Amino acid sequence: MDASEEKVEERARILVIGGGFGGLFTALGLAGAGEVTLVAADDHFLHTPLLYEYLSGEVEAWHIAPHFRELLDEDKVRFVQGAVTDVDFDHREVTVAGRVRKLGYDYLVLSVGGITNFWGVEGAEAYALPFRKIRHADDLRKRMIDALDRIPPDAAPQDARRAATFVVVGGGASGVELSTKMSDLLRDAFRRRGLRGEPRVVLVEMGRQVVPGMDSEIRAVVEKVLAEKRVEIFSETKVVEVLKRGVVLEHAGERETIEASGVVWTAGVRINPLIERLDVEKTKNGLLVVEPTLQVRGRPEVFALGDIAYFPHVAPSLAGTAQIAFQQSKLVARNVQELIDGGVPAAGHFEELGEAVSLGVDDAAVLTAGRVVGGQVARQARFALYTSRLPTWHHRLRVGAAWFFGGKAPRPLGLQGDIIKG
């Protein structure tokens, strides 16, 4: 064994890029296993499944987006904030924007997730609101409050409705969860402000039905609740242009313009630009090809997981979910440790853990063990499930206690406590 091998065995440099479900949980799993460094563009984790509840004020930022410095024991995992712009696989180092010195590694874990895919639709990048980050939810909440504030108290019902029209693009789980929350929040605001008429939330889906790919029983619950919450579904409809104040739709060859105070885009995820730049084997969709051990093909010291990795041996419904990223993080941590110890990495097997969809501020649908549960019970079950998926015991306990003693009631739009940013 030469001197450099000995050094690697003593104190392996493990670099984890990305602090989401894949990256953060891998870093936590490897804490103390070597010189572990987590590099992430943001300074906090985000429990994305509860971003809708953050929008509605049912949960707070510290519950679902704790800072890495709070979660990581700095003696065991160092945190570096910054966007990685390049990886040099041959020299085993990565470039971080704004840092002169590159970061070297013996083992590299890539988990940088995806970004919003606007599919090149005209005006979408400029005018549509993405919904993937805390700041996106803040922007949307502000947009809804601004729209409501512009409605005079004596406005005619049709004028109030026009001013409080919002369009959600994409009828997948994300679009459904978002549109039901928005509808509940806006209808509640109409009642509180004594406005006449009702707001309008339109959900645009290109396919024939909402939540494609989900179990038909859960879809039946979703469709029923969408109708109850007065979300208008435009199926088999394409967005052809997003305007500063509206959207142009196409259905059966006919075009229609809907004036709107906000257009929110949930219709698709694109590969992270960092991954696009890397010279390793990828699928035709740009995902990294990984071995069953989650090692990047041809680079055994590099692992990839979560939204950027193509792992063919699972149910298609698991692809691109927090569920699989979370499960994969356990395997990656184990396999990196195995390599450090001179062992052989193991292949992974990942399970479908069930489906859960939030439906407004008082409802949800949960599919577990082949049964669909709806209503308040499902809402509570969903919270319980997600509390167990929050990082670290300490954080879980703090959040669990806050929910237990403080409750999870929504915060009406525009009431005190709203963060109004310029």
Ligand SMILES: Cc1cc2nc3c(=O)[nH]c(=O)nc-3n(C[C@H](O)[C@H](O)[C@H](O)COP(=O)(O)OP(=O)(O)OC[C@H]3O[C@@H](n4cnc5c(N)ncnc54)[C@H](O)[C@@H]3O)c2cc1C
């Ligand atoms: C609103 C919303 C709701 C969702 N709801 C659900 C749900 O209910 N159930 C479910 O299973 N899945 C859900 N998902 C999908 C789920 O969030 C993702 O599948 C999961 O987060 C993927 O984990 P990941 O680690 O691959 O990426 P992410 O969790 O996206 O983490 C990526 C990390 O990489 C960092 N990063 C990005 N680029 C760089 C860079 N160049 N350099 C350094 N760091 C970088 C980011 O800051 C982030 O920390 C939802 C997604 C969204 C957006």
